[in-house]
Amino acid sequence: MLKRGGIVCNTGLLGGQWTLENFDPIIDTCGGYLTGYHSGDATADLLQEAITIIEDHAIDVTPHKVLPLKEAARAHTLMESGAGYGKYVLLPEH
Numbered sequence: 001m002l003k004r005g006g007i008v009c010n011t012g013l014l015g016g017q018w019t020l021e022n023f024d025p026i027i028d029t030c031g032g033y034l035t036g037y038h039s040g041d042a043t044a045d046l047l048q049e050a051i052t053i054i055e056d057h058a059i060d061v062t063p064h065k066v067l068p069l070k071e072a073a074r075a076h077t078l079m080e081s082g083a084g085y086g087k088y089v090l091l092p093e094h
Contacts, residue, residue, distance in 0.1 A: 003080070004031040011037045063089040 002008055008029070025034050054061055064086030067075050075088045 002029060002032040005033075007033040007035065009035045009037060011039075061087075063087045065089070066091060068093055 053059070065075065065078060066089045069090045069092050072090055075090060079088055
């Protein structure tokens with residue numbers, strides 16, 4: 001579910017299936033934005049460039065909240081409430 005004007009960045013899929021059947025990224029994200037990140041595009045130079053930009057401009061990249069994956073629903077509720085601004089990180093349980 002994506003709120004109109006919302007943004008989703010797909011950074012990976014679980015389960016070994018890398019495509020979604022019956023999914024049209026234009027129609028099914030109507031009013032929202034879908035982007036992706038492929039870690040195969042990452043290089044040490046690009047990572048260093050990002051770190052340098054963060055350091056040079058004193059960009060705060062601290063997550064707003066870090067929650068276990070089992071609290072994904074709570075993370076969505078918190079984001080949608082507008083109670084906090086920033087990144088929400090979900091960590092898998094081991």
